[in-house]
Structures are given as C-alpha cells and as structure tokens.
Amino acid sequence: MPGMNFQRMGLAAGTAIMLSFGASTARAQAMQHSTEPPFSHEVYTGAVLFETLEYGFGLDGPNVGRWDGQAWYGGDTDRVWLRTEGETTRSGRVEQAEIQLLYSRLLGYYWDIQAGVRYDIRPLPNRAYGVIGLQGLAPGLFEVGLQGFVSQEGDLSARAEVSYDVYITQRLVLQPNVEANFALQKVPELGVGSGINDVEAGFRLRYEVTREVAPYIGINYERKIGDTARYAREEGEQVGAWNFVTGVRLFF
Amino acid sequence: MHDRTLSRRQALGLGVAALAFPAASGALAQPAVGRAMPREFNLTLSHVTANITGRRRPAMAINGQIPGPVLRFREGEEVVINVTNRLREHTSIHWHGLILPSSQDGVPGISDGFQGIDAGGTHQYRFPLVQAGTYWYHSHSGVQEQSGIYGSIVIDPATPEPFGYDRDYIVQLSDWTDETPSHVIANLKRDPGYYNYNKRTLASLVGELRRAPDAAARSAIVSDRIMWGDMRMDPTDIEDVGGYTYLVNGYTPAQNFTGVFRPGETVRLRFINSGAMTHFDVRIPGLQMTVVQAHGNNVRPVTVDEFRIAPAETFDVLVRPRDGRQYQMLAESMGRQGFAQFSLATQEGLPALPLPPHRPRPVLTMADMGMNYGPSGLDRGTPMPEVDAPGHVAPMDMGGMGGMDHSSMQMPAGGSQGMQGGSMGDMNHGGMAGMDHSSMPGMNHGAMGGMAGMDHGNMPGMNNGAAGAGAMAGMDHGAMGHGGMAMPDPLVNDVGAPPGARVLSYRDLRAAKPLYPVREPTRVIEIRLTGNMERYFWSINGNSFSQAQPIQLHLGERVRFRFVNETMMAHPMHIHGMWMIPQVGNGAENPLLHTVNIKPGSTLDIDMEVDAPGGWAFHCHMLYHMETGMMRKISVVNSPRTASAG
Numbered sequence: 001m002p003g004m005n006f007q008r009m010g011l012a013a014g015t016a017i018m019l020s021f022g023a024s025t026a027r028a029q030a031m032q033h034s035t036e037p038p039f040s041h042e043v044y045t046g047a048v049l050f051e052t053l054e055y056g057f058g059l060d061g062p063n064v065g066r067w068d069g070q071a072w073y074g075g076d077t078d079r080v081w082l083r084t085e086g087e088t089t090r091s092g093r094v095e096q097a098e099i100q101l102l103y104s105r106l107l108g109y110y111w112d113i114q115a116g117v118r119y120d121i122r123p124l125p126n127r128a129y130g131v132i133g134l135q136g137l138a139p140g141l142f143e144v145g146l147q148g149f150v151s152q153e154g155d156l157s158a159r160a161e162v163s164y165d166v167y168i169t170q171r172l173v174l175q176p177n178v179e180a181n182f183a184l185q186k187v188p189e190l191g192v193g194s195g196i197n198d199v200e201a202g203f204r205l206r207y208e209v210t211r212e213v214a215p216y217i218g219i220n221y222e223r224k225i226g227d228t229a230r231y232a233r234e235e236g237e238q239v240g241a242w243n244f245v246t247g248v249r250l251f252f
Numbered sequence: 253m254h255d256r257t258l259s260r261r262q263a264l265g266l267g268v269a270a271l272a273f274p275a276a277s278g279a280l281a282q283p284a285v286g287r288a289m290p291r292e293f294n295l296t297l298s299h300v301t302a303n304i305t306g307r308r309r310p311a312m313a314i315n316g317q318i319p320g321p322v323l324r325f326r327e328g329e330e331v332v333i334n335v336t337n338r339l340r341e342h343t344s345i346h347w348h349g350l351i352l353p354s355s356q357d358g359v360p361g362i363s364d365g366f367q368g369i370d371a372g373g374t375h376q377y378r379f380p381l382v383q384a385g386t387y388w389y390h391s392h393s394g395v396q397e398q399s400g401i402y403g404s405i406v407i408d409p410a411t412p413e414p415f416g417y418d419r420d421y422i423v424q425l426s427d428w429t430d431e432t433p434s435h436v437i438a439n440l441k442r443d444p445g446y447y448n449y450n451k452r453t454l455a456s457l458v459g460e461l462r463r464a465p466d467a468a469a470r471s472a473i474v475s476d477r478i479m480w481g482d483m484r485m486d487p488t489d490i491e492d493v494g495g496y497t498y499l500v501n502g503y504t505p506a507q508n509f510t511g512v513f514r515p516g517e518t519v520r521l522r523f524i525n526s527g528a529m530t531h532f533d534v535r536i537p538g539l540q541m542t543v544v545q546a547h548g549n550n551v552r553p554v555t556v557d558e559f560r561i562a563p564a565e566t567f568d569v570l571v572r573p574r575d576g577r578q579y580q581m582l583a584e585s586m587g588r589q590g591f592a593q594f595s596l597a598t599q600e601g602l603p604a605l606p607l608p609p610h611r612p613r614p615v616l617t618m619a620d621m622g623m624n625y626g627p628s629g630l631d632r633g634t635p636m637p638e639v640d641a642p643g644h645v646a647p648m649d650m651g652g653m654g655g656m657d658h659s660s661m662q663m664p665a666g667g668s669q670g671m672q673g674g675s676m677g678d679m680n681h682g683g684m685a686g687m688d689h690s691s692m693p694g695m696n697h698g699a700m701g702g703m704a705g706m707d708h709g710n711m712p713g714m715n716n717g718a719a720g721a722g723a724m725a726g727m728d729h730g731a732m733g734h735g736g737m738a739m740p741d742p743l744v745n746d747v748g749a750p751p752g753a754r755v756l757s758y759r760d761l762r763a764a765k766p767l768y769p770v771r772e773p774t775r776v777i778e779i780r781l782t783g784n785m786e787r788y789f790w791s792i793n794g795n796s797f798s799q800a801q802p803i804q805l806h807l808g809e810r811v812r813f814r815f816v817n818e819t820m821m822a823h824p825m826h827i828h829g830m831w832m833i834p835q836v837g838n839g840a841e842n843p844l845l846h847t848v849n850i851k852p853g854s855t856l857d858i859d860m861e862v863d864a865p866g867g868w869a870f871h872c873h874m875l876y877h878m879e880t881g882m883m884r885k886i887s888v889v890n891s892p893r894t895a896s897a898g
Contacts, residue, residue, distance in 0.1 A: 042798040043789070043880050047442035076789040076796060076881070110484060110786055137786060139482045167453040211439075211446050251442070 046073030047252065051163075052085075052204075054247025056220055061241045063090040066220075069250075077106040081114065086122070097121040100131055111136035118149060123190055128152045141165070156184040157192070171208040175218075177201070186227055191235065193227020206249050214249040290330040290378065293323060295345065297391075297401060298338040304428045304504060305497050312339060312391075312399040318502050319424050319526065320389070320403025327384040327410040333377040337369040339396075344368045345377070346392040346828070346869075347405065348564060349548055349846040352379040354866025357828050359392045362885050364866045368393060384409035385548025386522040386566045388424070392869070395433035395879055398528040402426065406522065407548070414764065415544045415553065417570055418517040425561070425583050425592050427496040427527040436493055437876060440788040445486060447494030450587075450613055452477065452487070479618075485820060487616040489785065491587030492821070492876060493529045498585060498592035508604040509594040515576045519596065520544075522568050525561045528875035531586035531822060531849070532561050533611075533747040536579050536596070541569035543756060547845045549831075550764035559756035560586070560745040562824035562849035564873035567756075571596070580605040586822075588613040611748035616820055620852035742854035743836060758836045761843035767831065768861045770840045773812035776857075777803065781817045781825070781850060781872070781882070789880045790819075790872065796881030803870065803886045805862045813858050817850045823877065824849045827886065828868040832858040847873055862888055 052068035065088040072079045081104055086097035102116030114133040120126060133147035145161040163177035181197040204218030223240040224232050232239050295314050302311035302318060314320025325331055337343045344366070346358040353364075356379040360368030369375040384407045391401035404422050429436060439446040457477065464470045480487050503509035513519050521541075525532060534541075535558040542555045545568035553570075561567060561583075573579055576598045583592040588610040595602060743757045783790035792800065805811055813832075817823060824847045825832075831844040835857040848858055871883035 042796065043437060043441065045438045045441045047438075049442075076784070076787060106784075106787070109784055137484050139484060140478075141481050141484055167451050169453050169455050170449045170451060211443060 042075050044073070044075050046071065048250070050250040052247060053250060054216075054245045056243030056245040059242040059244060061238045064088065064243060066245070072104070079104045079112070081116070094122045096123060102131060102133070104135070107134075114147075125189060127190070151187075153187075155187050158182045173206050173208060173214070175204045175206065177204070188231065191228060191231040193229075193231065195227070196225045197228040198222060198224045202245070204245065212251050214251075216247055216249060218245045219243065220245050290332045292332045292334065294334045294336070295320065296336040296338055297343055299340065300400075302400065304499070305430055307430055309430045310399075310432065312396055312401050314401060314403055318400040319426065320401070322403065322422060323389065323405045325381050325405065325407045327381055327407050330378065330380045334374055335369060335377065336374040337371055340371055342368045342370060342393055343391055343396060343401070344393045345389055345401075347387065347389050348826075349387040349566070350379070350405070351382050351829065351864070354829060354864065354868060357868065359828065359869040362867045362869045381407050383407060383548060385545055386422075386524060386568050387548050388524050388526055388566070390526065395437070395528070395875055397526075398429065398433040398436070398875055402526045404522070404524055413544075414550060415570060416518065417520040419511070419513055419519045420522070421511040421519065422501060422522045422524065423581065423594065424501050424524045424526050425530075425532050426499045426502075427530045428499055429493070429495050429497075431495065437879060440492060440876060444492070444785055444788045445489065447492065448486070448489060449494065450488050485785070488613070489616070489820060490614055491529065491585060491589060492874075494589055496530065496585070496590060498527075498530065498532075498583065498590050500581075500583070500592050500594040503594065505591055505593045505604065505607070510600050510602065511594065511596050512598065512600060513573055513596055514598065515574055517572070519571050519573070520568060521571060521581075522566065523561055524566045525563050527563050530563065532583035532592065533586060534559050534561055534581065534583045535749075536571060536581045538577070539571045539573060539579055539596075541571055543567055543569050543760070546761050546843055547847065549844045551843060552762040552764055552841070554756070554760045555754070556756045556760070557753040558747050558749050560747050562822065562847065562873070563875075564824055564826055564847040565849070578602055578605060582608070584611065586614070614746065614748070616852065620820055742851055742856040758834050758843065758848075759838070761836070762838050762841035763843050766840050767844055768833070771810055773859055774809040776812045776814055778814045778816060779825075781815060781819055781823050783819050783877070783882065785820065790877040790882035792882060792884055797883040798881065800884055802867075803884050805886055805888045807862055807865050807888055807890050809862045811860050811862055813860065815848070815850045815856045815858065817852055817854050820852045821874070821877075822849055822851050823882065824873040825871070826873045827860065827870045829864040829866070830860050830862065830868065832860055834858045864888060865890065
C-alpha cells in the first residue's frame with residue numbers, strides 16, 4: 001500500500017512537522033521572555049496557520065483532500081518559514097505534496113522577501129527546487145504570495161497566490177482566493193507544459209469560533225491549461241473540476 | 253515552591269487595609285527612630301494564583317496582594333526598601349515619577365549599576381524623597397506589570413498643600429487579563445487584529461449606507477472604506493488588547509470598591525492609571541472634579557466634568573458631594589471595551605449603580621494618520637537612519653526644514669516664550685514650534701481645511717514671514733486636501749462627553765509652582781514615534797530598542813523633544829528621572845509631567861531640564877509597545893563643551 005504510506009507521509013509532513021515546529025516556537029518564546037539582563041527586547045515568536053485543511057466533494061469528478069499550511073518563527077525582521085501544501089484523491093493516494101523551508105526578511109512595511117528550498121514528495125519523480133519569493137499585503141488588503149522556482153534539473157517555474165478576507169460580520173469571513181502556476185518550459189515527466197499550467201480559484205466562508213479555529217464551507221475550481229491539460233487528458237485525468245469543500249482553518 | 257494560593261478576599265482585603273489612611277501598610281518594617289534612621293519597607297514578590305474573573309489564573313503579587321501595598325512616604329525623609337524576589341525569574345521595581353539617583357531607579361541594564369534582582373535575591377533600594385504627591389511603582393522587567401507587580405506611592409508633603417480635604421482615597425485603575433502576558437504578545441504578533449471584534453464589516457457597511465442621508469454620503473462612506481483598505485490600516489484599531497477586566501484598587505466592577513463620605517465633605521481621589529494598555533475616560537455623573545495635582549505636582553485648581561487618563565498618569569482630584577446619595581465613578585476604556593467603577597457612598601457594601609451604555613466607539617480618521625496616507629514602501633516603521641544619535645539635532649538649520657515633512661506639518665500649541673522678541677533674530681526652530689495658536693487667527697483648526705490655498709507670506713499673526721514660509725513649505729498639501737479634515741489638536745481629548753461638559757486637556761494644567769525658569773531649549777531632538785502595526789513591533793525614529801543607540805543628553809542643557817506620532821495609536825511617553833514640560837501654551841506655568849500622552853498623528857514639543865546624570869529609561873508606557881521595542885536609553889553625561897558639536 002504505497003499510497004497509504006505516502007498519504008501518511010504527506011499528512012505527516014504537513015501536520016506533524018509543523019505542530020512540533022509550533023511546540024518548539026512556544027518553548028523558545030518562553031525562553032525569550034526571560035528577563036535576564038542585558039535584555040534586548042527583540043521578541044521572538046512564531047505561529048502556525050493552516051489556511052486550508054479540507055475535503056472536497058467533486059461535483060463532476062473525484063473527491064479530494066487538500067491542505068495548505070505555513071508556520072513561522074522569528075523576530076521582527078528575520079523569520080524562518082515552513083510551508084506545505086498538497087492534495088490526496090478519494091482513494092487516499094497523495095497526488096501532490098510539497099514542503100518548503102524558507103528564510104524571510106522584512107523588505108518594507110508589509111512585504112517579506114523569502115528564499116529557500118522546496119521539495120516535492122509527489123508527483124513522482126521527486127523534485128527539489130530553489131525558491132525565491134515575495135509575500136505580503138498589497139494595497140486594498142490583498143494577501144499576496146509570489147514565488148519563483150528553479151528545479152534540480154534547471155527548470156524554471158512560478159506561482160502566484162492572492163486572497164482577500166471579507167468580514168461579513170466580526171466572525172463570519174468570506175475568503176476568495178486565486179492561485180496560478182506558470183512554467184518557462186515543459187517538464188513532461190511531471191505533466192507540466194510551458195506557460196500557464198493551471199489556475200485554481202475558490203470561495204471559502206468561515207466562521208471564527210475563535211481566532212484559532214474556524215470551520216468553513218466553500219467551493220473550489222481547478223483547471224489545467226495548455227500542454228498541462230493535454231498531458232492530463234493523455235493520463236486519463238480531468239482537466240477541470242468543481243469541488244464543494246468543507247474544512248477547518250487552524251491558526252495557532 | 254513559592255506559589256501561594258490566594259483568595260480574592262485575602263489578596264484584596266490586604267489592599268483595602270492598606271488603603272485605610274493614614275495607617276501604614278504591612279510593608280513598613282520599622283518605624284522611624286529620629287532623622288538619622290531611614291524608614292525601612294519590605295516588599296516580597298511571589299507567584300500567586302489569583303481569581304479575578306472566576307477562573308483561577310497564575311499571577312504575581314507583592315506581599316501577597318494585587319495591587320501591592322501602598323507605600324506612604326514623607327517628603328524630605330530617606331527610605332530604604334528591601335525588595336525580595338521569590339519569583340522564579342528575574343525582576344526589578346521602578347518607582348514611577350520619583351526623582352532619585354539613577355542607581356535607585358530600578359531599570360535593569362539601564363539604571364546605573366543595576367542589573368535587576370535575581371530569583372531568590374533581595375535588593376536594597378535607598379533614596380531620599382525630594383517631592384510630594386501621588387505616584388506608583390511597578391516591575392520594569394518583561395511584562396510582569398501586567399501580571400500584578402504594581403502598587404501605589406503617596407508622599408505626604410513637608411509643607412501644607414494649598415487645598416484641604418476631609419477624606420483621601422487612592423483610585424488605582426488597572427486592566428487584568430486571564431491570559432498570560434506572553435500569550436498576549438504572541439497573539440498580537442501573529443495577528444495584530446486578534447483582539448479586535450469591532451472591525452468594519454460588510455454588515456456594518458450595509459447599516460451605514462442605509463443610514464446615510466443621500467448619495468453623496470453613501471459614496472463618501474464607500475470611498476472611505478476603499479481609502480483605509482488602500483492604506484492597509486484599520487480605523488477601528490483603538491485598543492490592541494481585549495478581554496480585559498478593569499479594576500479599581502484590585503476590585504472588579506462587580507465587587508464595586510466603595511469610598512465612604514459624609515455629605516458636605518471634600519474627598520480627595522488619587523487617580524493612578526496602572527493599566528498595562530488602557531486609556532480610561534473618567535467621570536463621576538453628578539459630581540464635578542477639581543484637579544489639584546497632575547503627576548504628583550500641584551497645579552492651579554481646574555474644575556472639569558471628565559478627563560482621560562493615559563497609562564502611567566496620575567491626577568488628584570477633589571470632589572464635594574453635598575447630598576447623601578450614591579455616586580458612581582465610571583472609568584470607561586478608550587476603546588469602549590468595559591468600565592472600571594467604584595462608588596462614593598455614605599456606607600459600604602451598596603451594590604453598584606447600573607452602568608450606562610457604552611459611549612460610541614471612536615473610529616480613526618485621516619487626522620489621526622497625521623494626514624499621511626499611510627505607510628508605503630519603506631517609510632514609516634522600517635529601520636531608517638538615526639536622527640537622534642549623539643550630537644545630531646533636528647532640525648539643524650532652515651535648509652533641513654524642507655525635508656522635514658513630519659514636524660513641519662504641525663503647529664503645536666506652544667509656550668509663548670518661543671515667540672518672545674529676543675529669540676526672533678536667529679529664529680531657531682525651537683522658537684517656531686513655540687508659536688501660540690491663539691496668536692495665529694488663520695491657524696485655528698476649523699480653518700485648517702483652507703490651508704492649502706493660503707498665501708503663506710501673509711499668514712496673519714506670524715511676524716516672521718520668511719520663517720513661516722519655511723515651516724509651511726514642508727506641508728504636504730496633497731495630503732492635507734485629502735478628506736479635507738483638520739489637523740489633530742495634540743491636546744484635546746475627544747472622550748465623547750455631552751455638549752458643554754468640560755474635559756481636561758494638558759492646556760488646562762498650570763504648574764502651581766514651576767520648578768524651572770523659562771528659557772530657550774539648547775537643541776531640539778525629533779522623536780518620531782513609529783512602528784509596524786502589521787507585524788506588531790514599535791520603535792522610535794524607526795529603530796526598535798534592540799537596534800538603537802542611547803540618546804545622549806548633556807547635564808545642564810535644556811533639551812526639547814519634538815514628538816511626532818506617525819502611528820495610529822496613542823503613546824504615553826515616559827522619561828525616568830527628569831520632568832517633562834509639555835509646551836502647551838502656558839508659558840512659565842507649563843505643567844511638569846512624567847508621562848506625556850502623544851495622540852495619533854499629532855506633534856507635541858516637550859522641554860526637559862537635563863539635571864539628573866546617569867542612565868534613564870525612556871519609553872512608551874503601553875506595556876506591549878515598550879516590550880516590542882518602543883524604548884530608548886537616555887544617557888545624561890557631563891560634556892558641556894561638546895554639547896553642540898557632538
């Protein structure tokens with residue numbers, strides 16, 4: 001049951017590592033609050049956010065599980081990040097799973113520049129990437145993430161993510177988000193064409209029971225484009241899919 | 253195991269005993285035996301379990317109480333205070349507002365030769381009391397103050413006070429949270445809006461639009477929303493921390509501390525704001541309050557209906573209830589999250605009068621942004637070159653003025669001494685800032701909207717046309733026009749009082765006995781209050797405490813700090829060891845304060861006679877602002893010759 005193993009691995013990578021990361025941030029934070037002189041007043045702290053931890057019911061195709069999480073630890077300007085995202089199919093097989101380890105530095109009031117590595121456990125063959133990115137808050141309060149990747153084979157690709165929190169009430173929040181992936185050249189063994197590979201858009205309506213725990217429902221649409229879509233068709237996969245999603249946003 | 257479980261009654265009962273003047277508190281170890289022997293006090297800090305809200309939570313106490321015992325001193329005596337640390341961590345006690353040698357000031361790593369008090373250790377403080385009035389003390393280590401390490405100080409005057417009273421109560425306001433303070437910081441760091449459940453929402457937008465009288469108003473509402481979104485700022489961010497229970501002398505609103513009086517008596521109330529993060533708007537419906545002391549110093553009595561008290565401030569007021577009814581003191585948090593309250597009544601144990609509804613919650617405007625269209629790119633809050641390094645002064649000369657968009661934006665109401673003829677020849681900027689609003693008809697706030705089109709050369713009331721043009725040139729007219737709002741008055745507090753009610757401002761404070769003759773400052777240092785609200789770190793001139801160099805001052809000089817608040821939050825700025833004299837337009841009678849509240853987007857000049865050598869802390873008294881970087885060391889050194897060359 002290699003699929004099961006990989007599901008474990010993917011989810012373990014997604015949750016266990018990050019949770020232990022979170023625990024260590026809490027410990028380190030307690031240590032930093034020591035009042036031993038000379039005290040520096042630079043506060044080191046951390047957080048774990050799973051923006052997405054959901055199960056999607058395919059409206060015209062298979063069901064999927066999906067996670068997207070990030071954790072950081074650091075001071076005012078310098079931080080270390082661990083990010084992970086991935087997808088499983090109904091059968092429990094991990095289709096996609098990636099982990100990123102990044103260092104970030106505050107570039108301006110609202111923006112961090114990031115650099116680090118990304119490792120894709122799925123799809124096979126496994127790939128390692130170098131990452132450079134920009135993450136922050138754009139005018140209008142849009143959360144923006146831009147990342148450029150160079151794989152171990154020298155292939156260049158990029159990802160752009162934008163999301164927005166619409167506070168309907170103090171606790172009911174509608175979050176539209178859009179993500180797009182690009183590649184400079186095709187990578188057939190990964191089913192990646194050149195140009196825009198895929199676009200994903202969603203609306204998630206969450207209720208913040210607390211800031212930490214917010215169950216949500218929503219819809220998500222994914223569509224593969226161009227050669228990437230052609231590769232998918234050749235594999236007998238769908239190129240576009242609507243999902244009704246239900247999940248929980250966790251923030252610690 | 254030093255932990256001690258403490259019932260509320262035990263903890264607070266002791267506090268009450270200590271409040272019953274003039275009995276000395278349990279802290280007094282031995283009585284005075286003649287003048288040679290200083291009186292000795294003992295304070296012991298320990299972990300306790302407190303139950304303020306119905307939940308047993310970890311806290312820290314002094315002599316087993318929260319607040320700690322009242323320290324009642326006498327002006328002119330010398331005291332010895334033994335502070336024993338039974339906490340499992342480092343600690344310190346700072347005597348807020350007391351004028352004493354740096355070595356006794358109690359800030360680890362900043363006060364001369366003081367590195368804090370180790371766990372298990374005892375530190376002996378010893379200092380003479382050179383002043384009288386109401387003060388307080390608190391831990392200056394980490395965020396222990398929020399956990400309960402604070403108490404009050406009353407220094408009886410050596411000579412009779414210029415006012416009389418029959419009863420005397422301390423009203424120590426504070427804010428208690430069931431969360432641990434380090435948790436509060438972590439929450440603010442990961443989400444600065446964590447505690448804000450009063451955000452603007454789609455629902456509130458619909459409500460606003462429905463109430464709007466016409467299409468123009470509706471479009472203004474929408475464009476205001478868009479503008480704040482573009483600025484990436486939250487106009488509802490009034491108070492950073494929520495979940496507080498507001499206390500009076502450790503009593504919750506439900507417990508309702510009571511001060512007893514007989515009709516016709518004059519009651520002195522010593523208000524102390526020991527809140528970690530809370531500005532209180534204070535009123536006693538049915539009673540006027542005559543402010544007789546501000547920050548421990550006598551002021552010319554001024555009668556008000558309401559006042560705002562920033563963290564660390566103290567105001568002593570007299571009230572004269574004529575009839576035997578029950579009066580309710582209400583201290584509403586600035587963000588309208590709750591009340592602290594107590595009763596003045598002819599007997600103990602009465603239930604509190606019903607609380608009124610909260611006043612409307614303030615919403616920030618462009619004026620609170622200092623007309624600045626928010627941080628963009630690298631300005632505001634990110635590290636910038638120091639402008640207050642030793643020897644650097646701002647402004648340095650007229651040429652430098654053009655680039656000073658911040659300070660030149662503002663015309664703080666200043667001391668009239670700044671406009672006195674003798675100094676006009678060389679027209680330094682210290683003098684400029686001293687321009688009195690009242691002498692500038694064209695500068696009144698109502699007319700500010702019209703400023704953009706004003707002919708600067710003809711500014712009425714300004715008899716130095718060239719200097720006026722220089723100052724105005726730096727004004728960002730584009731920003732001024734935006735929203736068409738008036739510049740914020742740095743001194744007026746909008747507490748939401750009913751029309752006609754008199755609300756205290758610093759302008760109403762006139763020192764009864766000024767300590768220092770008026771003179772021109774030897775230099776002006778620009779102190780920009782900065783921060784990153786998104787990351788929740790705070791700074792002075794763009795540098796957090798961990799990155800910053802000390803501000804070096806020279807013994808004997810009179811320095812002017814030009815505070816420019818570039819943030820959207822109020823910052824009560826506190827300087828240890830020396831008085832701040834805010835230039836509020838009262839000339840020689842400008843008040844002497846230890847903490848000056850700088851409103852959002854505003855500018856205020858304060859003068860300081862630098863007469864205390866050594867290392868002094870200088871910081872925002874919002875506890876989490878200080879802890880996340882809004883702090884500096886001031887070094888007062890002996891080098892008169894290099895004062896200007898640096």
